[in-house]
Amino acid sequence: MKRALLLLCLLLPVASWAETVQLAGSTTCLKIVRAAVEEYAHLHAGTTFALSGGGSSAGIARVLEGRTHLGMSSCEPTREERQRLLAAHVRILPIARDAVVPVVSRAVFEGGVRHIRRAELADIYAGRLRNWRALGGPDRAILVVGKNAYHGTQRVFMRYLGLDRVPERWLIELDDDRDLLRLLRASDQAIGYVGIGYLDDSVRALALQLEEGVVAPTPDNIRAGRYPLARTLYLLVAPGAPHEARAFADFLRAPAGQAIVRKTGFVPLAQ
Amino acid sequence: MRDRSWKAWALLMAVAVAVAVAVAVAVAVALGALRDHRLAEVRAQLSSANQAVQSFLHRDRLRLSDATARLLRDPLVRDALTRLLANASSVDRFDARHDLARAVFADHFAGFYLLDAAGRVRFSMRDADAGARSPGEVSRALKRLEMGDPFVLSHPFFWRDQLHMWGIRAMRDATGRIIGYFALALGETQVRSLVRPVGRIGRTGESYLVDSRGLMLSASRFEAELRTRGLLGAGQRSVLRVRVAEPGVGDKGQWPLTLAVREALRTHRAGVSLTGYRNYLGVPVFGAWRWDDVLQAAVITEISQQEAMVAYAKARNIVLLMLFVVMVGGLLVTLGYGRMRARAERAANRLRNMLIDSTAEAIYGVDLDGRCTFVNRAFTNMLGFEEHEVLGKMVHGLIHHSHPDGSPYPIEECNIYRAHRERTRVHRDDESFWRKDGGEVKVEYWSHPLFEGNKVVGSVVTFWDITDKRRAEAERARLERQMQHAQRLESLGVLAGGIAHDFNNLLAAILGNATLVRQFLMKDPLKAKERVDRIIQAVDKAAVLCRQMLAYSGKGKFIVKAIDLSRMVDEMTHLLEVSIDKSIVLRYHLAPNLPAVQADEAQLQQVVMNLVTNANEAIGGKSGVIAITTGLMQADAEYLAGCYAAEGVKPGRYAYVEVSDTGCGMDRATIDRIFDPFFTTKQTGRGLGMSAVLGIVRGHHGALRVYSEPGRGTTFKFLLPVDESLAPEQVREARRELARFDGGLVLVVDDEETVREMACMMLEDMGFETIAAADGQQALDMYRKHRKRIRLVLTDLTMPHVDGRELFMRLRRLDPDCRIILTSGYNSQDAIQQFAGKGLAGFVQKPFTAEALHAAVAKVLGGGQ
Structure with a gap:
């Protein structure tokens, strides 16, 4: 015992x-x-x-x-x-x-930018497109925000855009999705991208304009594979x-x- | 008994109550101590949590301060800020924003604001903000920066529909003058510890910050509660929207701030409340508070009283439950025990009842008060009472209230209760118990006292009905009498036959002689005369026989005249001498001047004759003495009680004739039977003699006394009442006051108690002291003891063990000068003869009067004048 x-x-x-x-x-x-x-x-x-x-x-x-x-x-x-x-x-x-969703500050969305083409995204992130005006939005410079290279989200997004490397000069790279969102929230001119899990009311998701039409990042679209940025x-x-x-x-x-x-x-x- | 058990019960109750009170007090004290201990624990917990919260807040603030400092040190940031302050172009400004954003957001802030020295927004993430006046809270913070604080963390504030919290640093130029302020808006993660302090305790404990207006600066743990109570809108956070006040009625802006807030704001010191107060939800809480100058806010830590004391409450409940269980258990045990005892008692009682109900005797118990404690079945059957009618009642009054003759029998006299008092058994068979219906039951009962230790606590009485027994006895006595009567009748027949036979003989003698007279009257007158003499003789005999018979029947015709008994006896001497044996001597002691008695001489003669004849036969042919004595005596009731034929005879003066012999004597049994009509110990005779004697004496209202001892002799003495009228002189003579002697001790020895006592009384009257002994041995012992004082010894002759003679011898041997007076029922001559020449001082014949005793004593001692 x-x-x-x-x-x-x-x-x-x-x-x-x-x-x-x-x-x-x-x-x-x-x-x-x-x-x-x-x-x-x-x-x-x-x-x-x-x-x-x-x-x-x-x-x-x-x-x-x-x-x-x-x-x-x-x-x-x-x-x-x-x-x-x-x-x-x-x-x-x-x-x-999951899907990676391009997001913009609310002011931008309300300013008229609702959807975006892949090419346009690539131009933004390559630094070729610098003002929202070009996309039908407000007359403000585009504050480009992204994640650094270690992040899967970034790889997915970049792969989609067909960009390898992005010059740092006009890209703010952040490590944390929440910081990214916070920035977009605080700004009235920023763009970034997050997994749909991080989407909230403070930012607005942009639907993708594809040949077929505008595809919004809804769960159905994601599961059906219509939304290209799924993962x-x-x-x-x-x-x-x-x-x-x-x-x-x-x-x-x-x-x-x-x-x-x-x-x-x-x-x-x-x- | 009942009183005592009530008292015991009351005492028990008092003790139980006292114990219960003591236990309750002890428990209360213990629980109080426990509570105090718990409260002390709570105090410690609250204080330390409160302090910890403050520490955390400071740490986080410090971190923020460092972060802001670091940012400002960042060259990119500095460069950007410089450019901005220098009124850069819009492109520059965008670039500056870009650079600042990269730094600021990477550090998890939620934005930045560059303020000018006046506090207006110069530059931020949005151009739209530029020029905006900083909110009030920020102005307050700027003031403190102006006053020298390196870093200020603002309170949360609302700005443009958003909750902000800024960490601000002043930007100074080389001279130290403030050129602007750089504010960083805190992100939710940074604000978290400030907005939601870590001081959570248990389920209801929380910590929060309150500003000087009483507004909550952090998120309440119970926002859902607040929403339910309507103190917070849906979707709102409590920061800056909740006034930390006691809920009440009316305008919530008017509600008083909670105690903690009040105290913290008032004293700006740390404090704890363990008496409890209501928090902003109205919940009674214990709280600790402190004012933090750095944060410019009160830090409050609270926990609901209920939760805080739950451990105590649990302990208290357990203790009370245990107490309750113990008490209930105790109660059950006592009840159970009581019931068990009752059951055991019932069982014991059942056995006892079975036993006592199975007896044929009636048994009942009484306590000291006389109340019945139990009865058995035989009792109820015998006396007709039901058990419940008797139990607990005073039983004497129910069943033993009267004597058999109907007279009341008070309880104080009751013999049963004697057993209580005298602690002895009582046995009576001459009392009656009474049935319920009033019927009498003659009983024989035994009463045994009951002991508890050494104390009598009651009695047990057993009795049985002896009515039948008595009836049987009575019946038997009646039958015996009947038998005796029959016997008597039969004997009477025999007697009649005998008498008739004698008469026949006499008549035959008369007839024969008469015939001869007729024959010889003419021829030989002398012969005829002889025959006539014979006839007269026969007639005389017949007459005597008739008279005898008459005397026996007690109803004869008396020829009553005044007779001097001495003279009568004297005249009978020849007759008597002829009737006795030659070897027997007749002695006469005839008192002179005897008062006369009214009597039939012939009958008295017959009595004397009978007595002498019996005496003669008692001596039975041997040599002996028959002494006849006459005298006068005073017979009292006691003396007469010992006489035969003395029913209705009054005490007084009596003349007596005493016939004593030295014959074989009679034993007690024989004496009893001698007066039976046909009892005889003689071979011849029909035994009528003594019954005739008795009849004659009875007829003369006299009495007969018998005194006999087997082997010694017998004395018969018959008394006849003296006719007072006849000799008044003698009456006067008798009553002379006896002179007293001058003290001394007399030893009185007699085996008869009454004689002893009488002699003692007489001697005491004469002035002596007396001591008495019942036999010779005792007398010797006493004599040896009181020798010096004894003047005289008065002793009886016939006594058991050491008789008078033996005593006399021994006393004389012991003390040759000892004066001894002898008493005896026997005639003095015969008694004294034994002591002739041996120095007997005197003799008194029994029964003796005081005068006789006095005379004897006077003769011995001399004096007494």
């Missing part, structure tokens, strides 16, 4: 050494993950989480290096990345569908991840987790 008790006592601290689940990567995914962690903590009080951003690239890199349990990516891994991930036995788990959000599970991390990943992909996805403004995987 005494021995069992002793063993139990030894186990208790061990139990409390349960691993903190480490997540790093896409800030877009972070919005879902933050909400999911809060929900998850209610159900599994013992599990602790350490969240950090850094962008999708950072997420992929860290997972490959084994410096994080769960990597977050908001863009499709490149072929090279995919190979390396698979080689490292990293599981690539889609957790949500899948991934969770990358490191091979040596503790079972709490795996459990969390499963939770995210389960209906409860997908409900959180929807709640946070993203598009759940399946309907």
